[in-house]
Amino acid sequence: xxxxxxxxxxxxxxxxxxxxxxxxxxxxxxxxxxxxxxxxxxxxxxxxxxxxxxxxxxxxxxxxxxxxxxxxxxxxxxxxxxxxxxxxxxxxxxxxxxxxxxxxxxxxxxxxxxxxxxxxxxxxxxxxxxxxxxxxxxxxxxxxxxxxxxxxxxxxxxxxxxxxxxxxxxxxxxxxxxxxxxxxxxxxxxxxxxxxxxxxxxxxxxxxxxxxxxxxxxxxxxxxxxxxxxxxxxxxxxxxxxxxxxxxxxxxxxxxxxxxxxxxxxxxxxxxxxxxxxxxxxxx
Numbered sequence: 001x002x003x004x005x006x007x008x009x010x011x012x013x014x015x016x017x018x019x020x021x022x023x024x025x026x027x028x029x030x031x032x033x034x035x036x037x038x039x040x041x042x043x044x045x046x047x048x049x050x051x052x053x054x055x056x057x058x059x060x061x062x063x064x065x066x067x068x069x070x071x072x073x074x075x076x077x078x079x080x081x082x083x084x085x086x087x088x089x090x091x092x093x094x095x096x097x098x099x100x101x102x103x104x105x106x107x108x109x110x111x112x113x114x115x116x117x118x119x120x121x122x123x124x125x126x127x128x129x130x131x132x133x134x135x136x137x138x139x140x141x142x143x144x145x146x147x148x149x150x151x152x153x154x155x156x157x158x159x160x161x162x163x164x165x166x167x168x169x170x171x172x173x174x175x176x177x178x179x180x181x182x183x184x185x186x187x188x189x190x191x192x193x194x195x196x197x198x199x200x201x202x203x204x205x206x207x208x209x210x211x212x213x214x215x216x217x218x219x220x221x222x223x224x225x226x227x228x229x230x231x232x233x234x235x236x237x238x239x240x241x242x243x244x245x246x247x248x249x250x251x252x253x254x255x256x257x258x259x260x261x262x263x264x265x266x267x268x269x270x271x272x273x274x275x276x277x278x279x280x281x282x283x284x
Contacts, residue, residue: 030199030220043226048130048179049157049235053114056107056158057126059138063151072119072142072151074106107158120147130179131155162233164190166241167197181233183217183225187241193219196247204230205238 051057061072108116114127121141126134135153142148161175169191183204187193199219206213215230225231233239 044229044231046180047232047234048132049160049176051110051114051126051129051134052235053110053112053127055110055160055235057110057116057134058107058154058156058158059116059118059134060154061138061142061148061151062154063148065148069148069151072121072148074108074119076106131157157235160235162186162235162237162239164239164241166239167194167243167247168192168241169194176233176235182231183219183233183239186233186239190239193241196243198242198244201242203240203242204233205240206230206234207236 059073061069063069108118110116110126115123115125118124118138121138124137129137132155135155138155139151139153142151142153157176159175161173162181163173164186165171168187171190174186174189183202193199200221202217202219204215204217206215215228217225217228217230219225230237
């Protein structure tokens with residue numbers, strides 16, 4: 001009888017272990033696991049957004065002589081629209097103001113060869129320039145040719161963004177409203193990763209010089225993360241967060257029945273009933 005009780009104790013311990021295994025939660029959900037308060041990390045060099053073929057640019061020239069500077073600006077259209085902004089077929093962005101009045105800012109579309117046709121100055125090679133560099137170049141040309149005295153040139157990207165898909169709480173496309181946005185800031189915009197997101201294998205898909213390149217980032221390893229070329233994002237980047245192995249198993253045809261908590265509880269309940277019944281017969 002004593003031996004039977006020992007067997008029973010071992011058996012129940014085994015069942016409990018199986019149930020706990022079925023309840024196992026993914027371990028790697030914390031970011032920057034290699035960092036403590038005393039660590040100083042050197043990041044990859046900041047990477048301001050550069051102009052690429054297909055980008056839409058807003059370039060506005062201002063000076064003390066509005067009529068003169070207007071010669072170097074594309075037309076601005078005003079119209080009545082409904083609540084909220086939109087875009088029209090010409091690529092111009094509609095900005096809505098109080099009362100339904102909107103202003104349509106015409107944009108320059110960068111050609112496949114990386115150029116735009118700027119008023120008076122003609123074709124300008126803009127591909128590869130940052131906003132600051134392009135602004136400085138146009139300002140220099142206007143002053144160097146004595147066309148405008150001390151102008152201010154404002155360059156902005158229109159409809160430039162990134163796409164975030166996979167195991168995040170708010171997948172979608174997000175605008176890049178400034179330079180030097182990094183992967184952590186982008187994931188924050190998407191509401192962070194879900195608990196099923198794979199932290200060690202986040203992919204950034206980027207088109208560079210006509211080639212599609214994929215970078216793999218490990219969010220748990222800060223030292224390697226901040227040195228990754230894709231730490232700072234570029235326009236039209238696609239961020240993909242893979243599901244972890246547990247989520248992948250759950251998506252199979254048979255689901256995750258073999259490893260689910262309910263499955264192991266059912267097994268434990270059935271086997272416990274069998275053992276209890278055997279114990280009754282043995283005691284008789």
